[in-house]
Amino acid sequence: MxxxxxxxxxxxxxxxxxxxxxxxxxxxxxxxxxxxxxxxxxxxxxxxxxxxxxxxxxxxxxxxxxxxxxxxxxxxxxxxxxxxxxxxxxxxxxxxxxxxxxxxxxxxxxxxxxxxxxxxxxxxxxxxxxxxxxxxxxxxxxxxxxxxxxxxxxxxxxxxxxxxxxxxxxxxxxxxxxxxxxxxxxxxxxxxxxxxxxxxxxxxxxxxxxxxxxxxxxxxxxxxxxxxxxxxxxxxxxxxxxxxxxxxxxxxxxxxxxxxxxxxxxxxxxxxxxxxxxDGEGATKFIQIEVEQGRTEEECRLVAYAIAHSPLVKTAFFASDPNLGRILAAVGYAGIDDLDQTQIELYLDDVHVATKGGRNPSYQEADGQRVMKQQEIVVRVQLGRGSASTQLWTCDLSHDYVSINADYRS
Amino acid sequence: MxxxxxxxxxxxxxxxxxxxxxxxxxxxxxxxxxxxxxxxxxxxxxxxxxxxxxxxxxxxxxxxxxxxxxxxxxxxxxxxxxxxxxxxxxxxxxxxxxxxxxxxxxxxxxxxxxxxxxxxxxxxxxxxxxxxxxxxxxxxxxxxxxxxxxxxxxxxxxxxxxxxxxxxxxxxxxxxxxxxxxxxxxxxxxxxxxxxxxxxxxxxxxxxxxxxxxxxxxxxxxxxxxxxxxxxxxxxxxxxxxxxxxxxxxxxxxxxxxxxxxxxxxxxxxxxxxxxxxDGEGATKFIQIEVEQGRTEEECRLVAYAIAHSPLVKTAFFASDPNLGRILAAVGYAGIDDLDQTQIELYLDDVHVATKGGRNPSYQEADGQRVMKQQEIVVRVQLGRGSASTQLWTCDLSHDYVSINADYRS
Missing domain, CATH: 3.60.70.12 (L-amino peptidase D-ALA esterase/amidase)
Incomplete structure (x- = not known):
């Protein structure tokens, strides 16, 4: 749907x-x-x-x-x-x-x-x-x-x-x-x-x-x-x-x-x-990924695509699981060689889930869970290294995605 | 398993x-x-x-x-x-x-x-x-x-x-x-x-x-x-x-x-x-990807990873579907800017499925199907531009992968 x-x-x-x-x-x-x-x-x-x-x-x-x-x-x-x-x-x-x-x-x-x-x-x-x-x-x-x-x-x-x-x-x-x-x-x-x-x-x-x-x-x-x-x-x-x-x-x-x-x-x-x-194959969620405070738009794009393409992040969205580690890990392997993890801030909609690269002390998992259950979710990552930004749109990875693509060609 | x-x-x-x-x-x-x-x-x-x-x-x-x-x-x-x-x-x-x-x-x-x-x-x-x-x-x-x-x-x-x-x-x-x-x-x-x-x-x-x-x-x-x-x-x-x-x-x-x-x-x-x-999550197939005839090992690696990471290729393996288009498309977007598609050869184990970037005239889908049903499959791509090569190993993308990763953290 x-x-x-x-x-x-x-x-x-x-x-x-x-x-x-x-x-x-x-x-x-x-x-x-x-x-x-x-x-x-x-x-x-x-x-x-x-x-x-x-x-x-x-x-x-x-x-x-x-x-x-x-x-x-x-x-x-x-x-x-x-x-x-x-x-x-x-x-x-x-x-x-x-x-x-x-x-x-x-x-x-x-x-x-x-x-x-x-x-x-x-x-x-x-x-x-x-x-x-x-x-x-x-x-x-x-x-x-x-x-x-x-x-x-x-x-x-x-x-x-x-x-x-x-x-x-x-x-x-x-x-x-x-x-x-x-x-x-x-x-x-x-x-x-x-x-x-x-x-x-x-x-x-x-x-x-x-x-x-x-x-x-x-x-x-x-x-x-x-x-x-x-x-x-x-x-x-x-x-x-x-x-x-x-x-x-x-x-x-x-x-x-x-x-x-x-x-x-x-x-x-x-x-x-x-x-x-x-209308993506098997999509159940519409996700906007915003990456801010990069040095260049290109490095913001690297991070945004790493998050958007991670099968682990996408399955977490499908499961409505506020699995922050998967998002932070994707930020980490996006390809910015000199990224300082202690500068990273992460938000799910209005919920400030991670600060200085670690769990936000005031973050409550119930808040993350509330956002993850929505049909439309904004993931916002701040890199703390500049003023460039980008955004992109993706969907989750569901059982239906596998079913649709594993069906033999009709 | x-x-x-x-x-x-x-x-x-x-x-x-x-x-x-x-x-x-x-x-x-x-x-x-x-x-x-x-x-x-x-x-x-x-x-x-x-x-x-x-x-x-x-x-x-x-x-x-x-x-x-x-x-x-x-x-x-x-x-x-x-x-x-x-x-x-x-x-x-x-x-x-x-x-x-x-x-x-x-x-x-x-x-x-x-x-x-x-x-x-x-x-x-x-x-x-x-x-x-x-x-x-x-x-x-x-x-x-x-x-x-x-x-x-x-x-x-x-x-x-x-x-x-x-x-x-x-x-x-x-x-x-x-x-x-x-x-x-x-x-x-x-x-x-x-x-x-x-x-x-x-x-x-x-x-x-x-x-x-x-x-x-x-x-x-x-x-x-x-x-x-x-x-x-x-x-x-x-x-x-x-x-x-x-x-x-x-x-x-x-x-x-x-x-x-x-x-x-x-x-x-x-x-x-x-x-x-x-023992990969949800793996049902073990796939060896060989990329040959590249100019550099690095470009062979780009192609091998593009194939190995394509959710569409991986679901085709899960489905035992000899969906050659998905593999060739992954070769095409791997990032070799001057790749000449008319030089590409593709084999599934011993079966020569594509030649000069198109379907091999003598290829029979039944042969591709036979190989795709195996538990272990070798995908061999020849780029026709040099003598470098690489190989890597991956698995398919199954329903179990989504189930395992969509389960809420226990």
Whole structure:
């Protein structure tokens, strides 16, 4: 059961002028599933993306990188299939991903390099490109601005709920919309799947700001979540700005307009990222880890990930066991060579559990137990060596995680 | 149930001249448990050790480092208690560990700096030093050369079996003995525990070689195992050479005598390390991961640990699911930035499952399935970029792992 997450209501999601979305059932792997989604972008849209760092990256990721390098200001379509990740498929996989782009470009009368392909599902199986291309006309025919909720459903693999959020901002007197969808945390049954997210805004943004924007947003959202530390071969996050809201293009984020728009973009990206954790495999708790007083953000991140990835810490959360030793031990082995344990402070929500690296004399286990029983928990570690900080979001490690991932591929 | 591991038989363990071992029930945490063990070393023994890199290292680890820095050629006693790790205990914990050394030194009429203290058990609780010191006279009275099996039992926490092995070698015409014990993989219920290992030999070894010897042996044994990636606050490995075998002291490992002795030492250290994995929490499989053809041993290690720590890979082993994608994905995110996926070869035992980064055309899933059902599995990855290699040992991730670690501390 997802932790404090509900399916989006279609009416709550604002269309983004310049983006139409169509979804169809192409039978990629199973019948009667929405498994091919297309985003059709008006001319004038600018696109940026960040992609998995996994060196075993999938064929579509390689093609997205190429097409964005040359055509980021003229991308006109995005095509996403579920059921097959087209990863670990070598040269043949690249050819099949190119064939998908070619087919969609032919139907839309655009260049194949104006198409970004995405795939998620089983890996090391040949992409059934014929079924995908056969489904494209129906997907195009279905295209509507109001289909964000349908798209959130169309890109699901083993997510238990679709994930979509909207926000708006006032930029130079104009209301701009931000809407996005995401799917699937980390690596998912039946094989491994993928985090995919697509975020659109009608705001006008100077094209030079776009590549850094995708990176900035990812660093504050999708790069701050972890389910199990596994990094998929297909992870992708794409931002589309259609430039149709009529605002003067943002050229600097350090302006009132820039900050208003950035806040709306960040809000949606963070909600989409957190939704992935809330729907993490077997998750029963949503945990925010805050690491403060580091010398650098990087060392704060090391500590936060050590805590978030420790199977012992994660099972303690599952058990609602205020097992402080496990958290402190993870801090200790995070990789800060000159860490002074006598400077460490640890809080569970409002409860001050450890001070100067040892148990806080006034700490009562009943207080720790109370916090650990919550569905949402904040773990705060102070390193006492500087002023940098970071935060990330994770979930617990439950019996269901093992069951889900130990099930034989279906 | 441990994987292919049996309790040692006392008669199979060779005494080491110059080492006597005594064990007692001191009631450190629970009654009727062997929980305090002393090693009494004859004058002339030389000692070296390697210790946890966790910055939250326990008080006894800090004291061991100090005492070895000044007295490695005159250590006369080792004292180990279970039931309490004396970690996360600050200045008070250091004082209590010193008090243990003082008490044992007083009874043995030696200097406190000639004692090495070790603790394992719950953390962030005050060490019950009075109970430990009260038990020391009985432990000393119990001291016998033949008590290695008893010591293996005396240092157990939640290990399901004691772990002890012997080997011998002929060095300059003399038979030398090597015997060692170990306990507890990674972090263990009820809180977190510790890997401890003590290895003794009667061989004469030049004292200058000792510190590097402990490191060399650990790098080939205990530094090649992982259960869950968690590093305890107390991990310690100690080598004692009593110099009583009558051989001319080893001054160079690159001699026939040096290599014969090193082989025996390595054999025992590796068996002790592997025994920890075989008895890992919830383990049902023993997995050897071999990474070959790397540019450096370090990058091979990155890949091996990425595979060994992936919860998805580990659950696939538990499920006997030949889920190759998970292994290849772990190779991909291990951190080799310029890894070329088209060069990767993957074998499960004798089965060649992936070639040039994709599925081997001749691979049959039934063959992968056959290997995955075994209790012992070799995973071999070839990176195709050099001639370095490494190997490590790990276990699977089972429901029992979650159950054991999610149980509330008892």
């Amino acid at each position: 997802p932790v404090n997450l509900k399916a989006p209501v279609a009416q709550d999601l604002a269309p983004v002028a310049g983006i139409r979305i169509g979804v169809t059932e192409a039978g990629v792997r199973k019948a009667n599933r929405k498994d091919v989604t297309v985003f059709l972008l008006d001319e004038g849209s600018h696109v940026a993306g960040v992609f998995t760092k996994n060196r075993f990256c999938a064929a579509p990721v390689q093609i997205c990188r190429e097409h964005l390098a040359s055509h980021s200001q003229s991308i006109r379509a995005i095509v996403i299939n579920t059921g097959n990740a087209n990863a670990g498929t070598g040269a043949d996989g690249l050819a099949r991903a190119h064939a998908t782009c070619d087919a969609l470009a032919g139907l839309l009368k655009i260049n194949a390099q104006q198409v970004l392909p995405f795939s998620t599902g089983v890996i090391m199986e040949p992409l059934p490109v014929d079924r995908i291309t056969a489904g494209l006309p129906a997907a195009i025919a279905d295209a509507q601005p109001g289909h964000w909720a349908k798209a959130a459903e169309g890109i699901m693999t083993t997510d238990t709920l679709p994930k979509a959020f909207s926000a708006s901002a006032t930029v130079a007197g104009k209301t701009v919309q931000v809407t996005g969808i995401s799917k699937g945390a980390g690596m998912i049954r039946p094989n491994m799947a993928t985090m995919l997210s697509f975020l659109g805004t009608d705001a006008a943004i100077s094209p030079e700001l776009m590549p850094a924007l995708a990176k900035t947003l990812a660093d504050q959202s999708f790069n701050r979540i972890t389910i199990d530390g596994d990094t998929s071969t297909n992870d992708s996050f794409v931002v589309v700005a259609t430039n149709q809201a009529g605002n003067a293009p943002i050229t600097d984020w350090n302006t009132a307009d820039g900050q208003a728009l950035m806040a709306a973009l960040r809000e949606v990206a963070q909600k989409l990222a957190q939704a992935i954790v809330r | 441990p994987v292919n591991l049996k309790a040692p038989v006392a008669q199979d363990l060779a005494p080491v001249a110059g080492i006597r071992i005594g064990v007692t029930e001191a009631g450190v945490r629970k009654a009727n448990r062997k929980d305090v063990t002393v090693f009494l070393l004859d004058e002339g023994s030389h000692v070296a050790g390697v210790f946890t890199k966790n910055r939250f290292c326990a008080a006894p680890v800090q004291i061991c480092r100090e005492h070895l820095a000044s007295h490695s050629q005159s250590i006369r006693a080792i004292v180990i208690n279970t039931g309490n790790a004396n970690a996360g205990t600050g200045a008070d914990g250091l004082a209590r560990a010193h008090a243990t050394c003082d008490a044992l030194a007083g009874l043995l009429k030696i200097n406190a700096q000639q004692v090495l203290p070790f603790s394992t058990g719950v953390i962030m609780e005050p060490l019950p030093v009075d109970r430990i010191t009260a038990g020391l006279p009985a432990a000393i009275a119990d001291a016998q050369p033949g008590h290695w099996a008893k010591a293996a039992e005396g240092i157990m926490t939640t290990d399901t079996l004691p772990k002890a092995f012997s080997a011998s070698a002929t060095v300059a015409g003399k038979t030398v003995q090597v015997t060692g014990i170990s306990k507890g993989a990674g972090m263990i219920r009820p809180n977190m525990a510790t890997m401890l290992s003590f290895l003794g030999t009667d061989a004469a070894i030049s004292p200058e070689l000792m510190p590097a010897l402990a490191k060399t042996l650990a790098d080939q044994s205990f530094n090649r195992i992982t259960i869950d990636g968690d590093t305890s606050t107390n991990d310690s490995f100690v080598v004692v050479a009593t110099n009583q075998a009558g051989n001319a002291p080893i001054t160079d490992w690159n001699t026939a005598d040096g290599q014969a002795l090193m082989a025996a030492l390595r054999e025992v250290a590796q068996k002790l390390a592997q025994a920890i994995v075989r």
